[in-house]
């Protein structure tokens with residue numbers, strides 16, 4: 103697969119790929135777990151969105167943009183990384199955040215402000231109207247806004263994860279390892295689309311397993327399937343790789359931390375000294391643990407860490423069960 107799209111350099115690549123020996127021992131069930139460290143993509147505490155933003159920012163600059171406008175939850179990692187990317191590219195960032203002024207003011211919100219982003223609260227779960235108003239206002243002031251949809255999940259953004267697949271498979275080849283399964287958090291579908299196209303282009307024989315963070319599989323499919331198809335067309339890849347979506351780890355919903363996330367977060371922290379976040383990667387790791395315990399995952403498994411660690415500092419009180427407050 104040749105990706106002939108411009109990029110604006112943001113990430114420190116390749117991100118590390120390594121074995122989790124103590125976590126694998128803790129998990130048991132015949133699983134040898136490895137990790138791809140996209141929590142270490144570099145800028146402003148890293149994460150998966152920087153890979154998409156390398157392509158999106160290049161597209162914005164090519165279109166003469168002066169401002170980036172995007173949206174997400176109050177603790178959006180995507181918004182924080184967009185603010186960082188905008189700073190690096192000399193653009194102004196505008197973040198339209200869902201709901202009212204946050205009751206969790208720490209974590210990513212601190213970083214958004216440090217990075218110089220303009221913050222707007224949509225006042226409702228819907229953000230489109232507020233986005234449109236921000237864009238109209240910028241245009242009226244003579245600016246050229248570039249709109250990045252939720253999660254940066256466009257075909258151009260997803261190209262970042264097709265490229266990431268090629269990066270990971272080159273590392274795996276150098277290390278002499280093959281993975282049976284690759285497990286990752288999925289929500290707005292861009293990471294999933296990119297990995298699916300990258301794995302499809304490589305005719306990889308293993309299984310892609312997306313742990314849905316917030317949508318039932320059928321709902322996610324309505325977003326991710328057309329995005330995957332459009333990404334495959336953009337990158338001229340014939341057959342994207344199928345993705346098995348596990349949607350039984352949504353628990354009580356987006357951003358609501360349960361016992362499964364607490365167990366996963368603590369297990370990885372206490373066996374490997376590696377942090378996953380309460381909303382995305384903690385849930386994805388809980389899914390990996392659950393599927394391994396059922397015998398659904400076996401052999402050599404790659405957990406793709408997509409970042410999100412700053413949110414830990416907004417969820418302090420949710421991270422410990424009632425037995426373990428101190």
Ligand SMILES: Cc1ncc(COP(=O)(O)O)c(C=O)c1O
Nearest residue numbers: 179289290291293382408409410
């Ligand atoms: C840490 C983290 N992991 C995974 C995801 C999901 O990625 P995608 O939106 O591409 O499905 C997100 C999205 O915000 C995220 O912040």
